[in-house]
Amino acid sequence: MMPTRPERPLVDVMAPVRPRREPIGTSVEGRLIEAVTFGNPSARALVLAGVHGDEPKSVYVARQLVGLLSNEPELGDRQCVVxxxxxxxxxxxxxxxxNANRVDPNRNFPTKNWVESKSRSRFYGGSTPASEPEARAVMGLVARLQPQRILAIxxxxxxxxCNNYDGPALDLARAMSAANGYRVAASVGYxxxxxxxxxxxxxxxxxxxxxxxxxxxSRQRCWRDNREALLGFIR
Ligand SMILES: [Zn+2]
Structure with a gap:
């Protein structure tokens, strides 16, 4: 399911600092899923938001981060952030x-513990792992970019x-916590x-x-409280 070779480089070493926008896939209903790339590829961080459609504050915060890095490129020019x-x-x-197929994109990744769940559940993971284009778009991006760290808002x-973490990310979660004041959580509790x-x-x-x-x-407060934590994460 995951491409083993990049179709084309996501970032160009010689590329200017100006952000690049490009689609990484399309949704069930054909809406473009867009990635914004800053900086050079020496250190690669990936930030995702709006995985759940009823969490608009995550989208607002991610768009604020795009705006900040666009207006103040020196904040993002020493690393690559997508x-x-x-x-x-x-x-x-x-x-x-x-999503439009009533699948929770964040339960649709092809993990070893993927299970078929009740289709009426709000956590429904789809009929098969990676059945949904939104999850596949993220998987393809991760395969091409090979990010060194990922943050999903x-x-x-x-x-x-909280600052929940998976994999070797305890130090990152602690650094986020020092900046945003949220607790560090090894599990979300379910x-x-x-x-x-x-x-x-x-x-x-x-x-x-x-x-x-x-x-x-408020979404403004979410951004204010997380601006430094996010800048710390991408550096
Ligand atoms: Zn969510």
């Missing part, structure tokens, strides 16, 4: 967690906000078969942070 602000555009359009209610964290962090050993924003905070 930002995908909206992984699940069909769900976002409806403000619904799952989500949001959560009931004061469960099983997540087929999640990006399991696929990339636990099974591929790519340090992976799941930043769970507090859904009761």
């Amino acid at each position: 930002i995908v602000p909206l992984v699940n555009p069909d769900g976002y359009e409806r403000r619904r967690r799952r 989500h949001s959560v209610s009931n004061r469960q906000f 099983p997540t078969p087929g999640s990006l964290g399991t696929w990339a962090g636990l099974e591929r050993n790519i340090p992976t942070i799941t930043l769970e924003l507090p859904s009761h905070h």
